[in-house]
Each structure stands twice: as structure tokens, then as C-alpha cells.
Amino acid sequence: MFRKLFKKKDVKTPSKDDAYGKLWLEALEERFGEVTVIKEVQCPDKPTIYIFYFDALPEKGFLTAITCGLSEARHPDWKFGTPELIVTMESPSYSWGLAAGFFASSFFGEKRFSYGDMFKLDEPISEESEMNAYLLFASSFLDRDQSKVCTARQDGESHWHVSSIRRRNRHLRSSRFRGLLARKGF
Numbered sequence: 001m002f003r004k005l006f007k008k009k010d011v012k013t014p015s016k017d018d019a020y021g022k023l024w025l026e027a028l029e030e031r032f033g034e035v036t037v038i039k040e041v042q043c044p045d046k047p048t049i050y051i052f053y054f055d056a057l058p059e060k061g062f063l064t065a066i067t068c069g070l071s072e073a074r075h076p077d078w079k080f081g082t083p084e085l086i087v088t089m090e091s092p093s094y095s096w097g098l099a100a101g102f103f104a105s106s107f108f109g110e111k112r113f114s115y116g117d118m119f120k121l122d123e124p125i126s127e128e129s130e131m132n133a134y135l136l137f138a139s140s141f142l143d144r145d146q147s148k149v150c151t152a153r154q155d156g157e158s159h160w161h162v163s164s165i166r167r168r169n170r171h172l173r174s175s176r177f178r179g180l181l182a183r184k185g186f
Contacts, residue, residue, distance in 0.1 A: 014038075014050055014068070021050055024068045024084070032057055032064070039094065041101035046108050047072070051101040053094065058141040064088040065097025070104040070113060077112040085113070086139050095126040099134065 014021025029035060036055040042048045050068035057064040064086060071082035085100040103119040111117065113136060120133040 018050075020072060021068050025050075025052060028052055028054075028066060037094070039098065039101070041098060041105050043102065043105040046105045049101045049105040049108075051094075051097040053097055058088065062088055062090050063092060063094075063096070065094070065100060067097075067100050067104045070108065073109040075109065075112050077114065083113045085136070087134070088139070088141060091126065091128055093126045093128055099125045103134065 014025060025035065025038075032054050035052045037053040039051045039053070040048050041051065047069055049070060052066045052068060054064045054066070056062065065088075067085040069084075071084050073082070075082075085104055087096050087100045089096045099121070104113075107113075107119070111119075115137050117136045118133055119136075122132070124130050124132050125134075
């Protein structure tokens with residue numbers, strides 16, 4: 001399974017030195033309620049990415065995972081905001097969020113993480129499915145304003161963080177999505 005590619009562990013809260021992580025957690029809990037589980041992922045020679053899990057969000061039977069740390073990277077395409085990733089699945093498996101954390105850590109400061117970008121693994125993300133790729137797009141249950149959170153960074157600037165991984169079930173069946181996959185070589 002892909003989890004052999006990175007170091008992961010469960011944590012109770014972001015580290016004492018991670019002021020941004022604590023601010024992000026506070027902002028998310030204010031918006032979505034209490035975090036159920038926090039995990040962290042770190043690829044070799046890359047920064048730690050936290051994954052905050054919310055059980056029953058947006059409704060019972062769903063698990064939502066939101067990354068924390070990707071937006072600390074710098075990319076020339078990020079002019080009006082910086083991304084964090086959100087994945088919502090009708091599944092109890094933490095693998096879906098761990099995959100988002102893996103992509104965020106693995107490609108930190110390298111990829112732009114913008115709508116339409118795809119990230120692929122050589123093996124399935126979860127034992128529940130053969131799915132091995134994510135397409136980044138607008139959140140399936142948040143409207144435009146809900147997907148933005150403003151937090152003050154250590155450099156004093158304020159940045160908007162936009163969440164962006166699309167739920168698999170709605171798009172894997174569409175011919176438009178399959179066409180996009182074919183054009184991108186998947």
C-alpha cells in the first residue's frame with residue numbers, strides 16, 4: 001500500500017511550535033465542529049502535513065479530511081491565495097485523507113495544486129476501491145464563500161486558503177471526467 005512511502009502518526013494537536021497549524025485548526029473547528037482525529041504525514045526531506053478528520057461531515061456516513069501545511073509553501077502561480085486540500089468520502093477509511101497529505105507533502109513547493117491538477121499513485125489509495133488518483137476541483141459540499149478561510153501568517157500577511165479535492169463518486173462515471181483522464185494520460 002502507498003502508506004509505506006511516508007512517515008505517519010496520530011497526534012492530538014499540532015506541535016507547540018506550529019502557530020499556523022493551531023490557527024488553522026481553530027478556524028476549521030469554528031466552521032465544522034470538533035476534529036475527530038488528527039494525523040500527520042511527512043515524506044523524506046519534506047515538511048510535515050497535518051490531516052484533520054471530521055466524522056459525519058457533511059452528513060452521517062461521510063468522513064472529511066482537510067490538510068494543514070500545504071499553504072505554507074510558495075508557488076509563483078499563487079497570487080490571491082494558497083491552497084489546502086479537502087477530501088470527502090462516504091467511507092470510514094483514513095487512507096483517503098492520508099493520500100491528500102502524502103500529495104501535499106510530496107509535492108510541497110513544487111506543484112501548484114490548482115483546479116484540474118491530477119495526482120496519481122501506482123497502487124490504490126484504499127483497500128475499498130481501485131481508485132489511485134485525485135482530480136483537484138471545487139469542494140462538493142462547500143459553496144465558494146465557505147471554501148475560503150482567512151488566517152494571519154507569521155509574516156503578518158493574511159491569506160485565503162481554498163480547499164480542493166473532488167469526491168470520487170460523482171465524477172468517475174462522467175464521460176467528461178474520463179475524457180480529461182485520457183488527455184492527461186491516465
